[in-house]
Amino acid sequence: MNTSELTQQLENLKQQIHFHNYRYHVLDDPVISDSEFDQLMAELREIENTHPDLITPDSPTQRIGGRVSERFTKVDHPAPILSLGNAFNEDDIRSWYQRLYKIDERMKNADFVVEPKIDGLTVVLHYRNGIFIQGATRGDGDVGEDVTQNLRTIQSLPLVIPIDPNGVQPPPYLVVRGEVFMNCTDFEQLNKRLAEDGEKTYQNPRNTAAGSLRQLDSALTASRPLRLLCYAIVFNEGEIPETQMDVLDFLRNLGFPVTIYTKLCENIDEVVSYCESWIVKRFDLPFEIDGMVIKVNDHSLAADLGFVGKDPRGALAYKFPAEEVTTKLIDIGINVGRTGVLTPYAILNPIRIGGVIVKQATLHNFDYISEKDIRIGDSVLVKRAGDVIPYVIGPVVSLRTGKESIFIPPSTCPICGERVENLPGEVAWYCVNASCPEQLIRNVEHFVSRGAMDIVGLGINIVKQLVETGLIKDVADLYSLKKENLLRLDGFADKKADNLLLSIANSKDQSLSRLINALGIRGVGEVMATDLVQHYRDLDELAHASATELESIEGIGPNISGAIIDWFARPSNLQVLQKLRSSRIWPTTEINLISDEILHTKPFFNKTFVITGTLPSMTRNDMKSFILENGGKVTSSISKQTNYLVVGENPGSKLSKAQSLGVILINEAELLQMAGKSDENRS
16 A cells, blocks of 8 residues: 555544544444444554554544533643553453563562443542532543533532541542443433433433533433542642552542442453453443453552553553444344234344344334434444343444435234234334234243243243144133143143143142232233232232222332223233133232331331342242231332342342442341241241
8 A cells, every 4th residue: 555545544544533533522422332433543553653654633543532512611621631542352451561561670560450441421520628619521631521510410429528537638639530420220210211201212321421411401410310430530739649549549538439349450460350350240230331441550650651642551441342333224123022012123234242143133112213213224333231132222324325214113013914003102002902923922921930820841932832723812721721732732742741731730829919910911010919919809809990099009100000900901801810710710818908006016117128139948029028028118129218138149230239329238048037037937
């Protein structure tokens, strides 16, 4: 490649990077993934390193970040807010270390601090005599945007630095660097609330946090569940600790929120091991991270190592394998759920994301397709995180050719051909045919699941056979199956047929709450079913409940009460109930209406519990009933109002969130002890 061609290639790369920097830092609306942006930067650096004579002042490698929005007052930072060089694998980390060792042999005995690289918005916080006086975004690294009023609305940001318990006064002037972000569950709840209110939903926590902080109306910022973690001192008057680990402890003692997932590593081998361990563990965190930050612990040594361009040599960002990629949307398919909801999904040109080949991704709902203007034939951004189903973030409009086609929602069900409807005020579209084969398969699958009637041995493949051969027309038909029916199915012999029939027979003894959950009423799961049996003795009473009665129960609003009433009003459902009664499946419960006076004597009075993981001897449903019987409440999500998290084996992300909120952790045995019960006698 001659000089002219090389120069043209550099100019094209620079224009692309400037464009994507603007989309990310100013508009908070990126059109390519972080990994694709990193690849562009790496390509640019490689050419410039080989041909330093072609480096120009406007090159993105000579800048720290994006431009500053004109909407906010500009703030000069007291010191540059630097970016970091990137590493993408073990070899990159070790090469970085070897380069540092050649520069300074003290690296032989150096230790390192490794911290999560939070996927949020960098902020710079100014404190004068312990009082928060100003806050700014990173901007271009030298100049940021004044977002002081918006930052004041973040509950975790200390407006006043308290005196250290040991009597240490805060520095007269202190500037701290941190990251504003949004927890994943908070993001999901925000999107759910916005969708219910008919408002626009957001793509991901990072962009939502950035957009929320950079609002001209601080009242809107205050309505968003933003959080803060701090990790560096930008500038100070007075003495500060000499190592990064001590700086984090120093900030924590001053009252700043600091991550608990930091580790001091004695050598580069520990660094590599710790970084790689988070490739999978990151999905257990309550917030999103896109890598780990490696820092030379000794600040003096780190400073002596100097810089490469604008990047400090003494720190490195280890980036996780890509979780967002761009690919072609070939077509849009539709699934029909057990409640009749039609859910669109993307059929993609196969692409590898995080070591997995992805061919399909969710599109959420038809409104989402319309709002994002996603078209068949578009190049789209796809995200995958851990075991979460991949989803389409949105189209890359700049890559359109004009051959893309607008998607039109179907007017009939793709499975049964019956009409579909969209209820006023709801996002979802429904197939109204209760006999739709796809709905029936999903209904039966839910009915026999562990949290419902718990019919062991009745997997999805057998359910499909039962429906497709016409042996069952609804869930109640399961109790009319004969051995000769099963023996006609593929894979069945005497023993397998006997075992399944025995499992079906045993399910007749399940509790009322399990049966209510099994019916698949929209919005009524395990927790809600447990609440309902505290007020209704059997399905007859529940069937005749009014909206006013139902909505007097905590957690039930107009949508759920309407769904319950509508379910019991459908003739096909009443026929199912009649079949269940004829098969002697009609559980009842004794309602214990506890007076306030008695309730105060219960050991769990006024306490809220959440359960996670597999318990040693109790099912979750049994555990919920036990807590309710002893005067407590059970919710499905962790919040500041949660008193205890009951932890079993293989706990999920609730454990990390509980730890971050200071919720007390207990196991099954400790819960029983709190109620004055032993494991042998908990009646």
